[in-house]
Amino acid sequence: MQETRFVSGPPERPPRAEPERGSPHGAAARPLPLLAGVGAAFALVHLALVAPGLGLGWDETVYVSQVSPQAPAAFFSAPRARGITYLVAPVAALTTSTSALRVYMAVLAGCGLFLALWVWRRLLPAPVLAIAGALFASLWVTMFYASQAMPNLWVAYGALAAVGCLLRAARDPGDGRALIVMGAGVAFAALMRPSDAVWLALALVGAALVMPRTRGRGLLVLVVVAGVAVGCAEWVIEAYVHYGGLAARLRRASEIQGHLGWYFAVDDHVRALGGRALCRPCDVPWRYPVSALWFFALPLLVAGGVVSAVRARTRTPILLATAVGVVLAAPYLLTVGYAAPRFLLPAYALLALPVARCLLWACLAPLRWRRTAAGLVILAVVAHLAIQYVLVVGVANRVRRDAVDLTRIAAELRAQGVRPPCVISGEEAIRIAFRTGCASRQPGGHDGSITPRALAAMALQQPVAVLVADEGRPPAHARAWRVHPLPGLGPRTGFRAYLSPAVLPRPTG
DSSP: OOOOOOOSSOOSSOOOOOOOTTSOOGGGGOHHHHHHHHHHHHHHHHHHHTSTTOOOOHHHHHHHHTTOTTSOOOOOOTTOOSHHHHHHHHHHTTOOOHHHHHHHHHHHHHHHHHHHHHTTTTTSOHHHHHHHHHHHHHSHHHHHHTTSSOSHHHHHHHHHHHHHHHHHHHHOTTOHHHHHHHHHHHHHHHHHOHHHHHHHHHHHHHHHHHSTTOSOHHHHHHHHHHHHHHHHHHHHHHHHHHSSSHHHHHHHHHHHTTOOOOOOOHHHHHHHTTTOSOBSSOOSOOOOGGGGHHHHHHHHHHHHHHHHHHHTTOHHHHHHHHHHHHHHHHHHHHTOSSBOGGGGHHHHHHHHHHHHHHHHHHHTSOHHHHHHHHHHHHHHHHHHHHHHHHHHHHHHHHHHHHHHHHHHHHHHHHHTTOOSSOEEEETTHHHHHHHHTOEEOBSSSTTBOSOHHHHHHHTTTSOEEEEEOTTOOOOGGGTTSEEEEOOOBTTBOOOEEEEOTTOOOOOOO
């Protein structure tokens, strides 16, 4: 098996990854058509399979509301960063169409996958990169979040690009483009999710200091540190402007995330892979073990990729991708007491490289094993794709049903007189308020942004609705308000609104 050997020092010619022995030659092995095809297929499959009818989720609504003209901005809690808001702003600020936003984000996601893989074209063979991109894109988590206004996929792209550029810059300090893209990748990840970027920067700095035959270590470290500092600057400044300082914001962010500490959350993530966007608390039964088969196979496949790379004497790119992927996964597996599959997207993007290396190596094994290995790989991949398809369709359908219910609830509230300027509080206030054109205000909890007394005073001036579900009771200041039943929201029944005296029903007749 032949690949380009990783060496330090500027080469006489631009280094290119040679195709694997037995791989197709010619156009099929060229990086541009392979990687562009993967990125385009990712975007098109998402637009055809997932995006239609997919309404904004709870977190998405918070991010989009910061720039959308549809409703006042929702409360922006301490852990959040504004990077994804900046990314959606060109469309969200101009139109309230969710479909337009989905198309825009899906196209960006396809381009982002292509660009993040393109960075690696001189480090790994094109078939390895194409397989890695396809494996990552085929995960139901990746496919589901392709067009969503959520930061995790974009952190994955920033991390993937930064690691590849670190390898290129370590080999050739004169590669100014690699240095710039590395710093930009770290800064981009930090703008999206500062906590992830800090772990990414620590991993990159450690790699720069310990990788053998690395040139310009000091410059590499400086660029990484500068990148994370630039990317986190807005979050830090906002901490002092709105949260009472950096330490106060970090404390509040930890509280909202359930107080970070030592947890073993691997089992939570395994259960969440059955189609749960959020598993908090994750004390639910493990009903779909087949959905996590690939998760249990992942360490073995990564190990196989590392072994095959070491044997081919091209260990550094695969080892570094594996190490950084593990570093990015560890905080969510060991310090957060709940699970959301999207948290591990940056780790999955990097670990897809050794997995692809392993699968390709298995298919190109010695002749007596090649057909058997290739057959098993094809069978496993087909089964994996079928499982991921079922999961992503199921998750998307649940979100679509919620979108229909939320639209009906918003229409009912408008018919009852809850029209801008107005305020909605209580159950699902953020998503329903956004669809109604109202502000969402909570007197307590993670999004506490108003006192009960202030909310009661506001109710004398404009329409205010307090939403209650199931057996819940309204706050004291709303108990004497008019009660109006609302359509159900998924499995929740008894959904109703307590409407302030300023809410006047629309005349009928």
